[in-house]
Amino acid sequence: MSGEATPFPQESAETLNAPGDAPAEVAAEQAPAAEAASDAPAPSADPEQRVRELEAELEALKAEHETVRSQYMRIAADFDNFRKRQSRDQDDMRVQIACSTLSEILPVVDNFERARQQLEPQAEEAQTIHRSYQGLYKQLVDVFKQLGVSPMRVEGEPFDPNLHEAVLREPSDEHVEDVVIAELQRGYHLNGRVLRHALVKVSMGPGPSGSEAAAPAESAPAEHEA
Structure with a gap:
């Protein structure tokens, strides 16, 4: 019997894995949390x-x-000014184009x-032709009205160089000096702006009687050309 080997007691897997390794596992789990805690700023x-630090951060x-x-x-104000300036520039451009185009058509209206x-046509055929082109003239005037074109009314008005161009000056017993006494070519407005100045005859006021009265009227064209 002395030759038989005494068997060692076998330990179960539960006995090998249980209490001995627990501290190592807990330490491994707590390590990241400890590192994160060490990275956070320490409270004052x-x-x-x-409080002073937080107030400084707030300020x-x-x-x-x-x-x-x-x-x-x-930036918002600059953009708004830019938008308004662009709108004004576009409006001015449209008005300039309209003035340029309409100014080329005004001589047709004058004719x-x-x-x-x-x-003053007398024959029936001539009257028919006259009525025809007067109908065209009325259509043209209506189109001008729709576009904002309106004629000036200048006779009897004070002379205004912003509206009128004086072609002749002559004495007048009926009008004081610098009053428009006759319209030689009609002027026009376009939406409140001057499209074309009116060519006018302007009073010089009461002048000398007799043959001397004609002298200023005769010299007026030469004065205009100068």
Whole structure:
């Protein structure tokens, strides 16, 4: 019997894995948490100091906010001014194009008006033709009205160099000096702006009687040419 080997007691897997390895596993799990805690800023030991730090941070954020807000307001104002300036420039461009185009058509209107004033057709055929082109003239005038074109009324008005161009000056017993006494070529407005100045005859006031009265009227054209 002395030759038989005494068997060693077999330990179960539960006995090998249980209490002995537990501390190592717990330490491994707690290591990341400990590292994260060490990275966080340590709270100030003095509460009043912490309050002052937070107040300083708040003031810095307020200043930064005000700076950004001011920059935004300036950019918004600049953009609004740019938009308004662009709108004005576009309006001015449209008016300039309209003035240029309509100014080229005004001589046609002048010819229609001269024909209506000077021609007095007697024959039936001539009257028919006259009515035809007067109908065209009326259509043209209606289109001008729709576009904002309106004729000036100048006779009896004080002379205004912003509206009138004096072609002749002559004495007048009926009008004081610098009053328009006759319209030589009609002027026009376009939506309140001067499209074409009116060519006018202007009074010089009561002048000398007899043959001397004609002298200023005769010298007026030479004065205009100068």
